[in-house]
Amino acid sequence: MIEKPIKDYDKEVKNCSCSYCGNNCDDITYLLKNDEIVGVRHACRIGASKIINDQDQRLLSPMIRNDEGILEETTWDVALDKTARLLHNSTRPVLYGWGETSVEAIKKGIKIAEITGSVIDNQSTICHGTSIQAFQNVGHPVMTLGEVKNRADVIVYVGTNPMDDHPRHLSRYTTFPEGFFRRNGRQDRTIITLDPKYTNTAKVSDKWIQFNMDEDYLLFNALRMLLKGEELEEKEVAGVSTQQLEELIKIMKNAEYGALFFGLGVSQTLAKQKNVDVLIQLIEDLNRYSKWSMLPMRGFFNVSGFNIALTSETGYPYGVDFSRGYPRFMVGETTTIDLLNRREPDFFMAVSADPGVQFPGYTIKHLVNIPTIQVDTHWGPYTELSDIVLPSTRVGVETEGTAYRMDSIPLFMKKVIDKPKNCHSDEWILTELYKRIEQLKQEDE
Amino acid sequence: MKAINLVMTRKNSIAIEFDNILPELLFDKSLTQIQDSIIYMGNKQLPLSEFFEVEIEGDCQNSEDCLINIEGDLSRVKRIGFAMNSGKIIANSNVDFHVGALMTGGHITVNGDAESYAGREMTGGTLEIKGNVKEFCGSSYAGEWRGMSGGQIIIHGNVGKQLADFMLDGKIHIRGNCDILAGVHMSGGFIQIDGNVTQWIGGQMKKGIIVLNGKIDSMLPGFVFQEIVHNPLINGQYFIGKYRLYSGDRGVNGKGQIWIKE
Numbered sequence: 001m002i003e004k005p006i007k008d009y010d011k012e013v014k015n016c017s018c019s020y021c022g023n024n025c026d027d028i029t030y031l032l033k034n035d036e037i038v039g040v041r042h043a044c045r046i047g048a049s050k051i052i053n054d055q056d057q058r059l060l061s062p063m064i065r066n067d068e069g070i071l072e073e074t075t076w077d078v079a080l081d082k083t084a085r086l087l088h089n090s091t092r093p094v095l096y097g098w099g100e101t102s103v104e105a106i107k108k109g110i111k112i113a114e115i116t117g118s119v120i121d122n123q124s125t126i127c128h129g130t131s132i133q134a135f136q137n138v139g140h141p142v143m144t145l146g147e148v149k150n151r152a153d154v155i156v157y158v159g160t161n162p163m164d165d166h167p168r169h170l171s172r173y174t175t176f177p178e179g180f181f182r183r184n185g186r187q188d189r190t191i192i193t194l195d196p197k198y199t200n201t202a203k204v205s206d207k208w209i210q211f212n213m214d215e216d217y218l219l220f221n222a223l224r225m226l227l228k229g230e231e232l233e234e235k236e237v238a239g240v241s242t243q244q245l246e247e248l249i250k251i252m253k254n255a256e257y258g259a260l261f262f263g264l265g266v267s268q269t270l271a272k273q274k275n276v277d278v279l280i281q282l283i284e285d286l287n288r289y290s291k292w293s294m295l296p297m298r299g300f301f302n303v304s305g306f307n308i309a310l311t312s313e314t315g316y317p318y319g320v321d322f323s324r325g326y327p328r329f330m331v332g333e334t335t336t337i338d339l340l341n342r343r344e345p346d347f348f349m350a351v352s353a354d355p356g357v358q359f360p361g362y363t364i365k366h367l368v369n370i371p372t373i374q375v376d377t378h379w380g381p382y383t384e385l386s387d388i389v390l391p392s393t394r395v396g397v398e399t400e401g402t403a404y405r406m407d408s409i410p411l412f413m414k415k416v417i418d419k420p421k422n423c424h425s426d427e428w429i430l431t432e433l434y435k436r437i438e439q440l441k442q443e444d445e
Numbered sequence: 446m447k448a449i450n451l452v453m454t455r456k457n458s459i460a461i462e463f464d465n466i467l468p469e470l471l472f473d474k475s476l477t478q479i480q481d482s483i484i485y486m487g488n489k490q491l492p493l494s495e496f497f498e499v500e501i502e503g504d505c506q507n508s509e510d511c512l513i514n515i516e517g518d519l520s521r522v523k524r525i526g527f528a529m530n531s532g533k534i535i536a537n538s539n540v541d542f543h544v545g546a547l548m549t550g551g552h553i554t555v556n557g558d559a560e561s562y563a564g565r566e567m568t569g570g571t572l573e574i575k576g577n578v579k580e581f582c583g584s585s586y587a588g589e590w591r592g593m594s595g596g597q598i599i600i601h602g603n604v605g606k607q608l609a610d611f612m613l614d615g616k617i618h619i620r621g622n623c624d625i626l627a628g629v630h631m632s633g634g635f636i637q638i639d640g641n642v643t644q645w646i647g648g649q650m651k652k653g654i655i656v657l658n659g660k661i662d663s664m665l666p667g668f669v670f671q672e673i674v675h676n677p678l679i680n681g682q683y684f685i686g687k688y689r690l691y692s693g694d695r696g697v698n699g700k701g702q703i704w705i706k707e
Contacts, residue, residue: 090487090488091459091486091487091488091489092459092487092488093488116488117487117488118488133587133588136587136588137587137588137589137590138590217626217645217648218644218645218665218666221648221665221666221667221694221696222666224667224696225666225667225695225696228695228696230666230695232666233666234666237666270625271625271626271645274607274626274629274648277649278648278649278696281649281696281697316588322488323485323487323488324462324485324488329587330542330562330586330587331587332542332561332580332581333523333542333561333562342458342460343458344458344459344460344487346459346487
């Protein structure tokens with residue numbers, strides 16, 4: 001069924017930023033009627049759905065779970081006081097999430113983590129954390145999406161499926177747009193997808209190279225050999241024929257400007273950060289022949305912003321442990337999933353994230369036994385686990401704030417409509433929490 | 446010889462950190478001072494006596510003659526022998542993260558298994574683990590490109606992935622099997638593996654020597670077969686049998702050696 005265009009609106013707000021994925025599309029137009037969003041233009045199907053259904057399952061008042069296990073509405077003062085006391089008295093608190101809030105709120109969160117000796121971590125721990133480790137180990141040839149749009153003639157997607165996960169990535173930045181040096185858009189570009197699966201991105205690509213799952217490390221090593229002009233003894237590497245690999249290297253070497261994007265199909269398969277590590281070195285090697293850069297396909301709209309803000313404050317990108325008063329970072333030791341699997345945390349606060357959806361079952365089981373706090377906009381599986389719920393507002397819709405796009409470009413996200421009456425921004429909630437914890441600390445002294 | 450005997454009396458799900466319990470810090474301390482040594486649990490600082498019974502036998506004039514003997518379930522005790530420079534520690538149990546990490550001297554024996562990060566970035570001393578070890582043994586810390594640069598690690602059991610990541614120098618002897626990516630980014634040092642290796646040994650290796658007495662499914666494409674040598678003399682030691690010598694990793698113009706027993 002084809003839906004008719006929305007005509008029943010009284011106001012248009014242009015140049016807004018979408019708060020869904022790492023594309024951070026900043027050309028969104030909201031259609032308002034009586035100060036409520038009734039339609040959206042330019043957003044992809046996922047972004048539009050998220051914006052239009054914003055009021056569905058919305059958390060509208062602070063709640064505390066009573067002795068019978070039912071969430072009961074309460075006042076902000078009661079909910080914040082209780083949260084502050086629980087956090088202040090805990091020994092191994094974890095503050096998780098942050099991928100869908102503003103950098104301004106993240107900075108408040110880092111301050112809270114520091115004064116309470118908490119671990120602060122975000123969704124990188126289950127997605128591109130391994131990529132960031134590789135960037136810190138061997139460097140990272142960076143680019144902006146604007147450069148890709150205007151210059152790139154060869155685009156390679158590895159282990160990622162933006163057609164489904166970042167729907168406007170191809171249309172806005174990489175494949176279809178006309179660029180300054182790519183006047184004919186799609187016709188001027190060669191799109192190659194390397195993926196074990198025949199994804200929707202593979203379907204729109206000029207070339208799909210299928211390789212064996214978990215053999216990324218082997219594949220990238222072989223490509224490096226071929227790039228150096230070495231001959232491979234094997235007829236097939238990682239399920240790909242040597243001839244196919246030679247053709248791929250030829251295209252990559254002859255590119256005028258090449259851009260490689262990789263996803264969790266690289267960063268979370270067997271060799272994890274070493275996959276990214278060797279991929280970075282392949283791209284570095286390619287720069288002897290042509291101009292090549294690479295980017296991870298970041299998921300949430302500000303997951304990159306958290307890494308940038310935390311690295312700026314502490315030197316570490318995620319999973320930072322302040323328990324000794326100074327920042328420490330150890331993969332597998334101070335990262336959320338590992339801490340929960342070891343049953344260490346005695347307090348867990350999720351800010352704009354739903355661990356109930358994102359975490360493995362064994363990990364979630366521990367959350368049932370400890371105080372859990374939710375700071376979020378919508379009812380979700382984690383609400384069912386939470387002892388205290390603090391309803392917040394959506395950045396880029398009800399609250400303004402800064403977010404970093406997947407290529408680390410900061411974007412200002414403007415406010416479009418007023419927030420629900422009894423909700424507050426993450427920044428406000430965290431500021432109030434910080435004040436209360438400071439007061440408790442002073443009382444202790 | 447002074448022996449400090451610690452017996453664990455209380456175990457918590459939150460790990461405790463033991464970096465203040467070192468021979469060089471405790472050899473000249475009285476019983477009360479040792480009992481009051483600070484250990485860390487989450488964001489709290491607690492005296493050692495909260496978790497351990499302490500007993501002292503004998504006396505010594507320097508830390509080299511000091512032995513710390515730890516009993517009980519130490520599977521939630523992190524940083525045993527962390528940055529240790531002399532003396533001896535014996536842990537009679539499984540141990541948690543970072544055992545012997547950053548150590549510069551002395552001897553640590555673990556009569557059990559060890560969690561990840563054992564002997565990371567160590568520069569001297571000996572770390573001997575009688576059981577299995579998890580990941581990143583003898584490697585570098587995240588973001589660092591210099592791993593183990595001296596000393597010796599002996600593992601009697603199996604080892605997890607990324608053994609000796611970015612290793613610069615020193616010796617590692619694994620008597621069991623080894624998971625993926627052993628010796629990745631290695632640029633010096635010597636590794637002997639008596640068991641089997643899963644795959645991808647020596648990726649991006651620049652220098653150094655790996656001897657594999659067990660089996661490996663396949664080599665990375667960056668390694669070139671050189672020759673077969675009978676009873677080769679490797680790193681000052683004769684290895685009995687027929688060994689295939691590979692060199693690489695060509696991807697980084699590496700001149701590392703991997704010897705694999707036929």
